[in-house]
Amino acid sequence: MEPFWISQHPICPVNDERILAVGIYKDFTEYMRIQKSLEESEYCFRTLVEYLPESIIKQRNGKCEFANSSAVKPFGKETVKEILICSNSYFIAGRN
CATH class of the missing domain: 1.20.5 (Single alpha-helices involved in coiled-coils or other helix-helix interfaces)
Incomplete structure (x- = not known):
């Protein structure tokens, strides 16, 4: 106490x-x-x-909660904000 x-x-x-x-x-x-x-x-x-030079993306319940700036280009996006609106299926099934 x-x-x-x-x-x-x-x-x-x-x-x-x-x-x-x-x-x-x-x-x-x-x-x-x-x-x-x-x-x-x-x-x-x-x-x-x-x-970090490696892509880091944190997901929870099918939604992206965090992505570092290194994750932008490998996934064909221009900003981190664009990564954050992607669902898990975007990363698993391929980019649409």
């Missing part, structure tokens, strides 16, 4: 009633460090994949 702090402070009376403010504090330092490290790792991976 991660540490958190609870504090309470009385606030000036309002309409003759005392009000108690309660606050909960959680230290997100470790979470933020992990998040930053993950973002840096993802950036390095994406940069590596984008500049």
